[in-house]
Amino acid sequence: MSETINVMLAGPRGKMGTEALKMIDETNNFQLVGCIDRKHNGQLVSEVDGLPNLNAPIYTDAEEAFERLNADVFIDLTNPETGFKHTKLALHNHIRPVIGTSGFSDGQLDELKKLSHNQQTGVVIAPNFAIGAVLMMRFSQMAAKYFPNVEIIEKHHDEKLDAPSGTAVKTAQLIKEVRDSMKQGHPDEHETIAGARGADIDGMHVHSVRLPGFIAQQEVIFGQSGQTLTIQHNSTDRKSFMSGVKFAVEEVMKIDHFVYGLENLME
Numbered sequence: 223m224s225e226t227i228n229v230m231l232a233g234p235r236g237k238m239g240t241e242a243l244k245m246i247d248e249t250n251n252f253q254l255v256g257c258i259d260r261k262h263n264g265q266l267v268s269e270v271d272g273l274p275n276l277n278a279p280i281y282t283d284a285e286e287a288f289e290r291l292n293a294d295v296f297i298d299l300t301n302p303e304t305g306f307k308h309t310k311l312a313l314h315n316h317i318r319p320v321i322g323t324s325g326f327s328d329g330q331l332d333e334l335k336k337l338s339h340n341q342q343t344g345v346v347i348a349p350n351f352a353i354g355a356v357l358m359m360r361f362s363q364m365a366a367k368y369f370p371n372v373e374i375i376e377k378h379h380d381e382k383l384d385a386p387s388g389t390a391v392k393t394a395q396l397i398k399e400v401r402d403s404m405k406q407g408h409p410d411e412h413e414t415i416a417g418a419r420g421a422d423i424d425g426m427h428v429h430s431v432r433l434p435g436f437i438a439q440q441e442v443i444f445g446q447s448g449q450t451l452t453i454q455h456n457s458t459d460r461k462s463f464m465s466g467v468k469f470a471v472e473e474v475m476k477i478d479h480f481v482y483g484l485e486n487l488m489e
């Protein structure tokens with residue numbers, strides 16, 4: 223039988239957090255030891271409406287939670303500012319972070335990488351936990367070798383705080399690794415309304431749609447003379463992210479270094 227992994231989680235009442243609590247509850251060798259939330263200090267998860275029947279305490283003070291809880295792994299599903307603070311606290315306490323929260327800057331990612339190295343503690347930061355999205359990013363990187371002209375359209379629910387999405391940024395980074403830097407579109411093009419061409423990542427234009435009705439979707443559109451190629455992924459349910467979260471929790475137990483992107487843990 224697999225050894226028990228003690229897990230703590232920040233953001234239990236959130237859309238992803240509630241789904242992650244169900245996954246932890248359903249996984250035989252995962253044990254929830256506590257949560258960090260903005261509300262319900264001192265209560266048990268089971269005492270909060272809508273959360274699973276888990277007898278784990280809730281802390282509103284993150285420092286106290288990291289000091290008191292005997293956790294192996296820390297999952298963060300909050301927001302960029304909070305998630306960054308939590309990840310540093312987890313590493314300082316040698317609790318391995320699995321971070322789904324998106325919106326960290328390159329500078330923040332560098333700082334966490336250095337901290338992980340100094341603390342000799344593994345960390346997994348995954349812009350997208352859905353296997354289909356990881357494949358969409360990989361296929362896009364493959365295609366970019368042959369189709370350097372590319373634009374990314376990401377579509378999310380209108381409660382999302384960060385734009386562009388972590389997935390779009392990661393996709394652009396993967397493409398950047400295989401194509402020469404270039405400016406796309408007409409050399410003389412100009413926006414008559416600011417923002418019309420979207421964000422620019424190394425010459426790639428990234429467009430963010432925010433509408434009710436979406437969970438998460440991304441299209442990577444490649445074009446060259448006479449043909450276009452579109453690689454698209456849809457998450458139609460947040461369950462799509464949970465096998466990736468589970469996988470990351472298991473894998474982070476085996477590493478002592480920084481990993482950015484689930485693809486780096488897959489065969």
Ligand SMILES: NC(=O)C1=CN([C@@H]2O[C@H](COP(=O)(O)OP(=O)(O)OC[C@H]3O[C@@H](n4cnc5c(N)ncnc54)[C@H](OP(=O)(O)O)[C@@H]3O)[C@@H](O)[C@H]2O)C=CC1
Nearest residue numbers: 233235236237238259260299300304322323324349350351
């Ligand atoms: N990597 C991936 O595959 C995925 C990543 N995400 C990312 O995960 C994050 C969460 O997404 P989602 O669940 O949709 O967002 P929600 O807004 O539904 O949930 C965020 C939760 O974090 C809580 N929170 C905010 N600040 C704090 C704090 N200081 N301490 C503790 N809890 C806090 C919020 O509490 P309150 O309700 O009081 O505001 C809320 O319950 C986002 O960054 C999103 O981009 C989302 C989907 C997939």
Ligand SMILES: O=C(O)C1=N[C@H](C(=O)O)C[C@H](O)C1
Nearest residue numbers: 324349350382387388389438
């Ligand atoms: O906020 C979301 O919902 C999502 N966020 C992640 C991102 O920013 O890429 C992953 C997924 O797209 C859902």
